Amino acid sequence: MEQFLIDNAERYKKLVAAFRPTGPGPKESGTAAASPEIVVSARVRPMLEDEVAQGFPTGVHIRAGSSNIADLHELQQPVRGLSRIRSSNYTVDRLYGPDATTSQIYDELVQPLVPWAWGGGIGTMFAYGQTSSGKTLTVSGLERHVADTLMDGSLEGERKISISIIELAGQTAFDLLNARKQISILEDSFGVTQMAGALEHPVTNKDTLLEYIEAAASLRKTTPTLRNDNSSRSHAICRIRFQNPSMPSSKDGLLYLIDLAGSEAARDKAEHDTARMKEAREINSSLSVLKDCIRGRALADADAFAGVKPAKKPAYIPFRQSTLTKTLKHVFDPTSARSCKTVVVACVNPCLADIGASKNTLRYAEMLRVAISKPKAAEYSPGVPATWNNDQLRDWIGRNSGNPPITASLLAPAESGAQLLRLPIPEFLTRCLKTEGVSPEQAQAFQSKFWKLHIDSQKSVASSKPAGKPAAGCSRMELLDSSADPEPGAASIPFKERIRPGMVVRWNPPAEYASFAVGGKSYAMVMCPAQAAGERVRDVRGELVNPADGESDRQETGEAYLCALVTPALLPGSYGVGLWRQVVVRVEEIEAELLLEWDEATRYYYMTA
């Protein structure tokens, strides 16, 4: 076959030069738009010297005047007559040709992921493609650009940066920053995937970051293939974590740069032994699951932010079906509620000899582009934040953000309701805190209120409670869904003078309880005066709540209450009350009263503004 291609190269070039596309790419539709949170691009590398020297022509062409359509021309030999070309075309969001530089791809596609992850979101870049198509060259170049952006001082605020780089080969994972020590991919009891055993290295400067990246590259498993002397037969996952010291309870921002294992051309596979065949099967199967997960997440996001109640069951996302997608669970799990942006760079080898594999790569890329229904200017509804334009959103912020009101122009300078819902939570909180006098608790409570309204608006059965219920005019039963004191006039009495069971407080725990503070904050719900607890009652540490005289490890200073710890729960801004995790809180350790509201839909508590 290869000799046939070389022998007919001149005729092939003439046929390609005479080719005229018949209309635009067929996959663009007037009623659909690509998902805004995922950009699917393709990069066609230059022909390599040996490909040119062997006499192979170029089989993949960027359509003239287009920035996103690739034409592929296969050469066919009919039973009778002259050889002819069979053409097909593929549409992606952005197509880069042989002259494009990694720097251009970074500026246009990947750079925006960096401030996104810095602000608390999850940014993910995948390089996909057949072996020897330029994935490693692209990812290593992008990593260098990321290092530049992170360390050039252009990003606002302080972050603790750390890096881990692992390799997934089949079902097995290795730490590339710890001499390829085997690690485990486990889901903890909170449903969070952990790269158990992988070291995370703090980085404070560009040189160290690059040293880690280069050290990992040198340890990656490679095997010579027909196309590439150093073919990567594994997925390499570089994860950069951003911890915001001024918001310790917020989830960390994450940036993933992923160099996927190369899919192989059929002619490579012909020379495989059983182990290599198994390896190729595992790689292909994990890439197939990845495709389903990327599509599933894009569909789920499209449903969630379209401003309409979902008419169908949420899209199924099979992230547990491969180690790769299990590792990236929080990117794909629609219940994780993390704000994600994803960029795929499909790398394409243009050589006519590999046109079959290039076709597969571009077809794969095209399948990742989920066309979502163009929002038919969803009708404004006061209880559905996803339908609000910027003016409506600002108006709601002004009326619902507590005291002092959060400055709407600082929180949502241009965003619509749907766009603000997609903003990473730490970024939302950072913007709230720009208003003078707003406390972290107020910001958190307001974020929860906004998010809860969105969740409520998505419920297919309308809630019996009107969204954003007003305090005045509520029945006593409704008021009892919140920890606010339901008695008229309570607000005018200092809270320490009306401590009662059910009150929620922020307290400054003494050293013996410090380890129970989550994210540097301690919240507790009052249960009863400590003295009212029985003689044998013990606190969360196992210490007696009412020890005999002289046996206490805590200084006796007067009034104290037995309280249940209040800790962050799984959903953003939600809390759980640990009824059986009891602590003794002294009145002088209490700093403020907080208001928690019970939400029937999610079965969690939320702070209210």
Ligand SMILES: Nc1ncnc2c1ncn2[C@@H]1O[C@H](COP(=O)(O)OP(=O)(O)OP(=O)(O)O)[C@@H](O)[C@H]1O
């Ligand atoms: N844009 C480009 N410009 C010039 N050379 C390139 C380009 N992209 C790739 N190459 C060259 O192609 C060869 C294969 O590239 P690379 O190793 O990055 O491929 P790969 O897709 O990672 O392969 P594998 O999956 O087998 O590891 C290398 O020699 C590389 O220098």
